[in-house]
Amino acid sequence: xxxxxxxxxxxxxPHAEGRKARSLLEDARERIKAALGWDGEVIFTxxxxxxxxxxxxxxxxxxxxxxxxxxDAILGVDDLRDYRIPVEPDGRVLLPQTANAIDPSPLVEGxxxxxxxxxxxxxxxxxxxxNIGMAAEAVHDKGGLLLVDCAQSAGKLAIPQIADMVIISAxxxxxxxxxxxxxxxxxxxxxxxxxxxxxxxRGTENLPGVLGKAxxxxxxxxxxxxxxxxxxxxxxAEECRKLGGIWLSDRLSDPTPYIRAIAMPNMSATAQVMxxxxxxxxxxxGSACSSGTMKTSRVLEAMQVEPEVAANTIRVSLGWNTTRVxxxxxxxxxxxxxxx
Numbered sequence: 524x525x526x527x528x529x530x531x532x533x534x535x536x537p538h539a540e541g542r543k544a545r546s547l548l549e550d551a552r553e554r555i556k557a558a559l560g561w562d563g564e565v566i567f568t569x570x571x572x573x574x575x576x577x578x579x580x581x582x583x584x585x586x587x588x589x590x591x592x593x594x595d596a597i598l599g600v601d602d603l604r605d606y607r608i609p610v611e612p613d614g615r616v617l618l619p620q621t622a623n624a625i626d627p628s629p630l631v632e633g634x635x636x637x638x639x640x641x642x643x644x645x646x647x648x649x650x651x652x653x654n655i656g657m658a659a660e661a662v663h664d665k666g667g668l669l670l671v672d673c674a675q676s677a678g679k680l681a682i683p684q685i686a687d688m689v690i691i692s693a694x695x696x697x698x699x700x701x702x703x704x705x706x707x708x709x710x711x712x713x714x715x716x717x718x719x720x721x722x723x724x725r726g727t728e729n730l731p732g733v734l735g736k737a738x739x740x741x742x743x744x745x746x747x748x749x750x751x752x753x754x755x756x757x758x759x760a761e762e763c764r765k766l767g768g769i770w771l772s773d774r775l776s777d778p779t780p781y782i783r784a785i786a787m788p789n790m791s792a793t794a795q796v797m798x799x800x801x802x803x804x805x806x807x808x809g810s811a812c813s814s815g816t817m818k819t820s821r822v823l824e825a826m827q828v829e830p831e832v833a834a835n836t837i838r839v840s841l842g843w844n845t846t847r848v849x850x851x852x853x854x855x856x857x858x859x860x861x862x863x
Contacts, residue, residue, distance in 0.1 A: 530543065530544065533727055535727065547734065552565050552567075555737050555740055562684070571703045576596075585638070588639070594647055650778055655686060656683065669686050671683055671689050688712065690706075693735070697739045699732045748843070752846065753780050763785060766861050769835075782838065786836040791835055806837045
């Protein structure tokens with residue numbers, strides 16, 4: 524980012540400084556594509572929310588569909604959508620309903636009749652991973668386009684190359700805030716709006732931020748969080764079960780290690796969030812973006828989690844810089860609180 528500020532010029536300007544900035548921007552675009560293994564196009568945005576809005580606003584489709592456990596950035600746009608695909612109690616999207624959700628009747632004369640279907644790769648509240656390959660098969664069999672929200676998985680897990688569009692967010696893998704991207708297999712899937720980014724997004728390109736995003740993505744390791752950092756959580760899971768709590772990963776179809784949902788017996792999630800905060804530990808109730816509302820999770824409700832369990836469930840996420848000492852301190856605090 525320091526290099527980007529030092530060499531800053533408007534990448535859309537025709538003078539020498541602008542051309543140099545354009546070269547740096549395009550080099551970063553290719554680096555990001557290479558790091559993700561993406562062979563399509565990359566449109567830089569101000570974050571995952573704008574990428575989602577761009578996909579739904581500009582996609583050449585007549586129906587809009589999303590699973591019931593999508594992030595509010597997906598479901599919150601125009602109170603999405605034509606149809607919400609239900610999920611199993613283990614968090615799996617009901618794939619037969621995915622196919623049935625794509626309405627075969629034309630709505631707009633002269634426009635190819637197809638749907639844009641949004642399915643999150645890694646759930647931001649439970650850490651459950653969807654089978655994107657099977658979802659893509661169900662969507663593509665009906666002629667639809669598949670939009671996969673990889674905000675939580677990019678940099679941690681391989682993104683699904685079979686998707687038609689992919690959403691990523693830089694700060695989720697250690698990059699700068701306010702930077703995202705919409706990955707598109709082909710520009711023809713979107714209607715251009717004029718402006719920058721090949722005419723698909725207006726606004727001066729954030730060269731320093733894009734360089735920071737490329738560097739952060741290239742710095743991601745495999746695994747994203749070292750096993751020894753995660754290890755204390757295995758012991759906590761055993762104790763949680765013994766105490767009558769719910770380790771939600773036990774119920775999930777494909778749990779992943781970086782996000783855990785944990786229900787503490789006899790203490791509401793709201794009280795837990797406040798108590799942990801007083802102890803200097805940051806957790807959330809529901810997704811981090813909406814946890815300030817202190818409402819019971821819409822995702823857990825869609826999964827048919829018992830209301831009394833959902834009301835006591837917190838979300839714990841681990842990042843590239845989380846240490847084992849921090850995880851141990853959380854586990855100790857959780858056990859102390861659960862026994863009070």
